Amino acid sequence: MSTPDAIAADEAEASNKFSFMAAVSKTPKKIQFADDMQEFSKFPTKTGRRSLSRSISQSSTDSYSSVASYTDSSDDEMSPRDKQQTTTKGSSDFCVKNIKQAEFGRREIEIAEQEMTALISLRKRAQGEKPLAGAKIVGCTHITAQTGVLIETLCALGAQCRWSACNIYSTQNEVAAALAETGVAVFAWKGESEDDFWWCIDRSVNGDSWQPNMILDDGGDLTHWVYKKYPNVYKKIRGIVEESVTGVHRLYQLSKAGKLCVPAMNVNDSVTKQKFDNLYCCRESILDGLKRSTDVMFGGKQVVVCGYGEVGKGCCAALKALGAVVHVTEIDPICALQAW
Known part of the structure; x- marks a missing residue:
């Protein structure tokens, strides 16, 4: 048998061998998913498409709290600046994504406390003495569970605090809500625009019947804002704590220009920052x-x-x-x- 004839014979045999599969594929049974259709019909048609697509596409990159916030797409579409929110104690001096996430944020802060024993020990040792009584600290840092422990420690030692975020992406919305619920004036949410960023900083500085006397900064934006927009407040600041390379560079610029009339602490170059934070x-x-x-x-x-x-x-x-x-x-x- 010639080679072409052999190939044709093999193809014919294979065709006969698997012909039953072709028959099956030609007459597939139609399966009804009545229950599934009923389930889909339960989703609200007005917001279902957007909330589903957002939660699925961003679940790998957003925190749990951010994904949870997409379950109510009407809240997600509205800017936190346009919302009327109050804490359980009736305070509205804050601006966060969703104050209802406070309970979840509280659990995250409690977990962080287990890893920050130095601050917790400081609270236990000195909160009765209130060594920071009279301190009015305006801060601009990453708002995470760990920063939450720091802010609440400052408050426990007698300080009054108002806070904003130094980074528009790093804010943990649930932690910001938990801090607001405890009475800290927090102005921050994940995904701020540039206009939101400066608005939040301004709100943290410009509180009703409140004028800061200390600055805790990360990046120098808060210090720059107070220096430019509130020169009278800047002159009355008793001290600045700066923890970033960028912020320290800005402070050195002010110092060389003879405009740093405030004592400033360079936390970025401290031994613990260099040897522990930078490394571990x-x-x-x-x-x-x-x-x-x-x-x-x-x-x-x-x-x-x-x-x-x-x-x-x-x-x-x-x-x-x-x-x-x-x-x-x-x-x-x-x-x-x-x-x-």
């Missing part, structure tokens, strides 16, 4: 951010880390633990030798 915290937070934003495996990836200071050391350790092939660039010979 950044190696978790930076990698966590990369994994959330890229959603890829790092095992086997070729990764370049620019710089082998404390932050670089922590990141390299985390990347190596994930199985990445790590390359380091460094201009300091000692740090380069450490990396090698």
